[in-house]
Amino acid sequence: MSDAGRGVTLSGRHGVDEPIRSVVVIGGGIVGWSAAVALRRRVPGLAVTIVATEPPANALADRIAQTLPSTVGFHDDLGLSEEDAVLRAGGTWRSGTLFEGWAEGLPGYVHAYGPYGQPFGTASFHHHWVRAAQAGGAAPFDAHSPAAMLARAGRIVPAGVEPEAPFAGVQPGLVLDIDRYRAMLAAFGRHLGVAVQDGEVAEVRLRGDDGFVEAVVLSDGSVVEGDLFVDAAGPAGVVRGRIDRDWEDWSRWLRCDRLVQADGPAEPPSPLDHVVAHEAGWQWTTRAPGRTLRGRCYASGFTAADGARSPVEGDVVAFEQGTRPNAWARNCVAIGDAATVIEPLDWTNLHLAQSAIDRIVSMMPGRACHPLEIADYNRQAAAEVVRVRDFVLCHYVAARRPEPFWQVPADLPESLTSTLALFAERGRLRFFEEETFARDDWLAVLLGQGFLPRRTDPLIGATPPDHSDAAMAAYRAAIMRALPRFPTAADHHAAQMKRIAR
Known part of the structure; x- marks a missing residue:
């Protein structure tokens, strides 16, 4: 090692970088409470205070009920059981999403969680399928996904069961009851010793010598101090934005900027979400036990009338897609929509927030928040966010629709351009360090929308x-032979509720 390398230290201003002993979380939605619970639960001796402000309507990570399978792992790390985190909180399981209308002339396809096909011969499964598709003799790609076929059949792999092949890799996501889920997290947080302060942030005090956040002053005049501040208060970033306003705008690529969602009358429950493309965006239906969730996401600049004709009755929420290039600055880190705003296609909103929380726990710096440590956090966080953005954008780039909204922008991100160019040539996909979606997730979208390699x-x-x-x-x-062994979504939920009622 060079002398310069030996000289690198992570010392604070006075030569000693003491451990962080107190954290203040700003935001009383599910993102803020998730952060408070995780930090209190997983970092020994840490004092955690939450300023439980109501999240704004455009804090999508606090408002979208559907989650990726990673939320189940997040619960496991907190020691939350299926009964507490899902059933008693009004949640249920989901297995994937049926996309319709994204490629005119092609049938709908399912993006589910788990493997598509199985390896045989000397090449990956999808190469066998691509050759058959090029010859005009392939069954739908999702017909080779156990999770997709389960979802299409309205069936569920019971939680806690380890099924044999070909269903061993099936991974469920969740549908949350947002209000009950937040109440569960809040009760758990108080049980763990999280201190709660109600009120809105009226002032953010920065230290004069280094610009660190010293305290937040609430609307009632109370002052909350801490070593580290976690901003989970929504897109405004009331604390993180006090340090800088740097923002990377994605609107030239991801054009949707309006959202409407509402609950409707109950229909027979299904583990399969339904997402339908329309002339200026898309709409969704999720059939959970006791309620049906409906929503519509669209671009106001392409056809305001289309948004006005929405079959979903509810308040219109405006949002701007983009991200902070550096979510962490000095002693303040933004998570959820305070860090990244992205439309809920593929339901990545809460996942990104929970991933940020995991990263904070695993990369917790000392009180000095040394720039090298913060830079490494930001590098990893940005890499993850870019790939999620690219995956969502991939749906639009691979789509086949005639309306102006659906025409591909000329200046796509290089990371997505290179991914699609490599795949278009010979069906290969690049590997990135910080991937949320596996290769089979990308294949489900690309092949499902008819994007075949040459x-x-x-x-x-x-x-x-x-x-x-x-x-x-x-x-x-x-x-197909194995499908009847699994319960329907309705039967599975009824059995779960009966079990916890004993």
Whole structure:
């Protein structure tokens, strides 16, 4: 190691970087409470105070009920059981999303959580499928996904069950009851010793010598001090924005800027969300036990009349998609919509917030918040956010619709351009360090919307086409034979509720 390398220290202003002993979380929505609970639960001896302000309507991570499977792991890390985190809080399970209308002339496809196909021969499964599709003889790609076929059949793999192949990789997401879920987190946080301050932030005090946040002053005049401040108060970033207003605007790529959502009358529950493209955006339906969630996401600049004709009755929420280039500055870190605002396509909003919370816990600096440590946090966070943005944007780039809204922008991000160019050539996908979505997630969208590569992988030549076709047919048959073993969504939920009522 060089002398310069040996000289690098993480000392504070006085030569000693003491541990962070107190954290103040700003924001009383599910993002803020998730942060408060996780920090109190997972960092020994840490004093946590939450300023429980009501999240604004455009704090999407606090308002969107659907989650990715990663939320289940987040609960596990907190020691929250399925009964507490899901059932008693009014939640249920979801297995994937049916997309319709994204590619005219093609049937709808399902993006589910788990593997598509199984390896055989010398090439990855999707290369066998691509060769069959190019020859005009392929079954739908999602017919080779156990999770997708379960979702289409309205069936669920019971939580806690480890099914055998081909269903071993199925991963469920959740549908939350936002109000009850927040109440559960708040009760758990108080039980853990999280201190609660009600009120709005009226003033943010910065230290004169280094610009660190010293305290926040609430509307009632009370002062809340801390070593670290976590801003989970929504897009305004009331604390983090006091340090700087740097913002990366995504509106030239992701054009939706309006959202309407509301609950409707109950319909038979389904583990499959339904997302339908329309002329200036998309709308969704989620059928949970006891209620049906409906929403519409659209671009006001392309057709205001289209938004006005929305079948979803509710208040229109305006939002601006983008991200902070540096979510963490000095001793303040933004999470949720205070860090990144992205439309809820693929339901990544709460995932990004929970991932940020996990990263704060695992990369907790000392009180000096040394720039090297903060830079590494920001590097990882930005890499994750960019790939989530690219995955959401991929749906629009791969779409086939004639309306102006759906025309591909000329200046796509290089990270997505290179990903799609490589895939278009021979069906290969780049690997990135901070990936939220696995290769099969990307394949589900690209192949489901008819984005086929020009050539097949040379390794595919080792397996004759008829052998590939027979193997794929056998795999589809195995999935269909096994489906009746699993309960319907309604039966599964009823059995769960009966179990916790004992």
